[in-house]
Amino acid sequence: MKVFISELAEKRLENLSVYLVEEWGVKVKSEFLAKLDRKISQISLHPESCPKSAELGGIYRCMVSKQTIFYYRVDFQKE
Secondary structure (H helix, E strand, C coil), X not given: CCCCCCHHHHHHHHHHHHHHHHHHCHHHHHHHHHHXXXXXXXXXXXXXXXXXXXXXXXXXXXXXXXXXXXXXXXXXXXX
């Protein structure tokens, strides 16, 4: 399944990347981006592998780290 990232999500990821480098260094940023990439690959192969959000109907909740969660939806008609 193809994964699309919204413009807002791209901007937030860019801001997070800058923050990680400034506060924690390049190594922490690289490790975080590697975790994020693994999670995106996981949902690409297994879209329903993350739990559904209790608050948001039809939206899945993916935890990248204790501090970072992203939400996504699956469009089964586009598979």
